[in-house]
Amino acid sequence: MSARTKERGFFIMMKYLQKLGKSLMLPVAVLPAAGILMGIGYWIDPTGWGANSAIAAFLIKAGGAIIDNMAILFAIGVAVGMADDHEGTAGLAGLVSWLMIQTILSTGVVAMLKGIDAGEVNAAFGKINNQFIGILSGIIGSTCYNRFKNTKLPDALAFFSGKRSVAIVTALASLVACLVLFFVWPVVYSALVAFGEAILGLGAVGAGIYGFFNRLLIPVGLHHALNSVFWFDVAGVNDLGNFWAGTGTLGVTGQYMTGFFPVMMFGLPAAALAMYHTAKPGKKKVAYGLLLAAAVCSFFTGVTEPLEFAFMFLAPGLYLIHALLTGISLAICALLPVRAGFNFSAGFVDWFLSFKAPMAVNPLFIIPIGLIYGVIYYVVFRFAIVKFNFKTPGREDDDDIDENQVTLANNDYTQVASIILEGLGGKGNIKSVDNCITRLRLEINDYTLVNEKKIKSAGVAGVIRPGKTSVQVIVGTQVQFVADEFKKLCQ
Numbered sequence: 001m002s003a004r005t006k007e008r009g010f011f012i013m014m015k016y017l018q019k020l021g022k023s024l025m026l027p028v029a030v031l032p033a034a035g036i037l038m039g040i041g042y043w044i045d046p047t048g049w050g051a052n053s054a055i056a057a058f059l060i061k062a063g064g065a066i067i068d069n070m071a072i073l074f075a076i077g078v079a080v081g082m083a084d085d086h087e088g089t090a091g092l093a094g095l096v097s098w099l100m101i102q103t104i105l106s107t108g109v110v111a112m113l114k115g116i117d118a119g120e121v122n123a124a125f126g127k128i129n130n131q132f133i134g135i136l137s138g139i140i141g142s143t144c145y146n147r148f149k150n151t152k153l154p155d156a157l158a159f160f161s162g163k164r165s166v167a168i169v170t171a172l173a174s175l176v177a178c179l180v181l182f183f184v185w186p187v188v189y190s191a192l193v194a195f196g197e198a199i200l201g202l203g204a205v206g207a208g209i210y211g212f213f214n215r216l217l218i219p220v221g222l223h224h225a226l227n228s229v230f231w232f233d234v235a236g237v238n239d240l241g242n243f244w245a246g247t248g249t250l251g252v253t254g255q256y257m258t259g260f261f262p263v264m265m266f267g268l269p270a271a272a273l274a275m276y277h278t279a280k281p282g283k284k285k286v287a288y289g290l291l292l293a294a295a296v297c298s299f300f301t302g303v304t305e306p307l308e309f310a311f312m313f314l315a316p317g318l319y320l321i322h323a324l325l326t327g328i329s330l331a332i333c334a335l336l337p338v339r340a341g342f343n344f345s346a347g348f349v350d351w352f353l354s355f356k357a358p359m360a361v362n363p364l365f366i367i368p369i370g371l372i373y374g375v376i377y378y379v380v381f382r383f384a385i386v387k388f389n390f391k392t393p394g395r396e397d398d399d400d401i402d403e404n405q406v407t408l409a410n411n412d413y414t415q416v417a418s419i420i421l422e423g424l425g426g427k428g429n430i431k432s433v434d435n436c437i438t439r440l441r442l443e444i445n446d447y448t449l450v451n452e453k454k455i456k457s458a459g460v461a462g463v464i465r466p467g468k469t470s471v472q473v474i475v476g477t478q479v480q481f482v483a484d485e486f487k488k489l490c491q
Contacts, residue, residue: 021313023081035303078138094141124189208331246358259330279394302345425449
């Protein structure tokens with residue numbers, strides 16, 4: 001394989017990952033609010049989790065309805081985001097795939113298929129509801145939609161032609177996925193548990209290795225396998241349970257939790273600040289909303305997914321750096337005379353409440369450690385983003401025009417869309433319609449039919465033509481409204 005071929009393959013892969021990352025922004029946007037609701041509820045009732053307070057129960061359950069169903073949100077969001085035209089049918093296909101995988105690979109069904117008692121089923125099937133399965137379901141749904149949305153069947157089966165065939169094909173594809181996962185999933189899960197048990201005797205180094213893989217495995221949802229070894233009583237460690245029960249060893253118990261506090265309370269919010277500062281001038285406002293909400297959620301509740309999923313697929317190299325920094329934090333904290341623990345996650349709420357824990361050791365030390373770690377995160381992230389041109393939120397491959405300041409000719413989005421469509425040669429010249437935060441992105445059939453002067457008469461900021469069949473119209477922050485009307489006109 002030639003170097004040029006490898007380079008092209010890498011480019012295609014990164015483009016695919018960036019598209020995947022963009023598709024996650026819709027479900028990710030709701031997670032910070034859900035995490036904060038749960039954090040406030042837990043603060044009100046830290047021991048009963050709602051059992052002792054109706055207000056706490058209301059808030060915890062409201063937030064949990066989102067957080068606990070993150071996988072299904074990802075399934076629908078990825079399916080819609082990865083579809084060529086962002087059609088809702090793709091979201092339905094993603095949901096079909098997720099439901100089938102969840103059902104067929106559930107503990108009860110697996111026990112039935114194997115003819116064994118449910119208690120004998122591999123623990124991996126009890127952890128099938130995770131982000132990886134959600135993303136996989138979304139990819140299956142969108143792929144089936146893009147491939148079969150225009151399928152024509154014989155007259156006798158005409159009812160199932162086109163988009164109606166997508167869900168059926170998705171169900172068949174999901175059956176194949178279930179067959180593969182039936183054999184692969186428990187092997188991977190069990191291997192991770194064994195790996196976790198193997199590093200238990202390495203002390204601070206082992207804590208660092210665990211922290212690294214804990215973050216590294218979040219995109220595929222397999223971090224739960226490692227967590228079960230260190231936090232619970234799978235291998236006799238039970239770091240979380242012993243910390244709160246006071247049955248562990250003072251100065252040792254809590255070493256697999258403490259190092260997360262500097263990262264979640266200080267490191268990731270500092271990383272968000274670095275991403276904001278390195279965003280392109282015209283996109284800072286858009287990046288600000290997402291990054292601020294995610295940073296507050298990480299600091300306050302320890303729910304990091306809104307921030308991590310904002311860049312893990314857009315900039316996988318940067319996420320690797322984050323995993324390394326997390327591992328280093330756990331190793332350092334394991335060596336220092338400081339111990340703090342959590343019931344929910346390593347945010348401010350749990351840190352404050354851990355003062356009461358019998359195994360807590362100098363929990364206030366988390367503040368100076370965290371401040372230092374925040375500076376490290378900011379410097380490292382900012383340097384890496386600029387040096388390697390990582391595509392974090394607000395750093396898409398667009399030119400530097402201040403696209404957020406674009407003012408359309410009028411607020412009649414239908415008229416604006418109509419003018420743009422006319423300038424593009426009419427709906428017959430449109431192959432696909434997409435949009436980012438400020439641009440209408442189109443694939444066309446004949447580039448000679450494009451009239452840029454006509455398009456600009458709609459009040460748009462500019463027209464970019466990356467290729468013979470690609471056109472980008474800079475609309476500004478109102479692009480979603482224009483895109484919706486544009487799609488209607490193309491039907």
